[in-house]
């Protein structure tokens with residue numbers, strides 16, 4: 001049995017999307033978190049050691065960190081084709097994108113949001129490198145790894161969507177977001193992201 005601890009409109013939303021892409025059977029435990037504006041509070045039922053989301057429980061085993069949760073779920077569903085098995089020559093590139101997302105891309109975005117890019121030349125360089133790499137990779141498309149839609153598109157694509165205003169003007173990025181938004185799993189995930197009780201009432 002798999003349970004995802006998820007807070008609407010947070011970093012765990014991308015895992016809800018991934019679950020839809022994979023067709024995975026995962027219970028979603030909707031929980032509260034402490035938000036950036038000071039609202040909310042950690043949910044005592046959430047097993048994440050810092051009270052954050054996402055957290056995944058699989059038969060009692062805990063997985064945290066978005067990239068780890070995403071690769072874990074993808075590995076459980078090879079039939080969905082969102083990852084590559086060990087030995088596949090494309091796997092190295094996929095893992096590179098996954099670790100680039102948390103090691104380079106997210107820090108670069110935060111340094112733009114915080115204003116560090118304007119104040120610190122190294123932060124500016126890092127931001128430039130990250131955005132250049134992204135646009136170059138998406139130039140041919142349709143996905144980060146060409147014709148293969150992968151778990152990296154879910155993780156990085158959701159980050160792009162969230163931080164679009166902090167990325168350069170680029171039709172390449174905009175067209176990529178449009179393609180992502182056309183995916184049925186993305187549309188289903190948007191409905192599932194919020195509290196199911198509230199979504200049910202709205203429908």
Ligand SMILES: N[C@@H](CCC(=O)N[C@@H](CS)C(=O)NCC(=O)O)C(=O)O
Nearest residue numbers: 010011033034051052053054065066
């Ligand atoms: N590196 C972590 C970051 C997780 C994270 O910061 N999640 C936020 C939601 S976007 C959270 O749960 N914040 C609550 C808190 O800081 O207590 C990951 O990607 O899994």
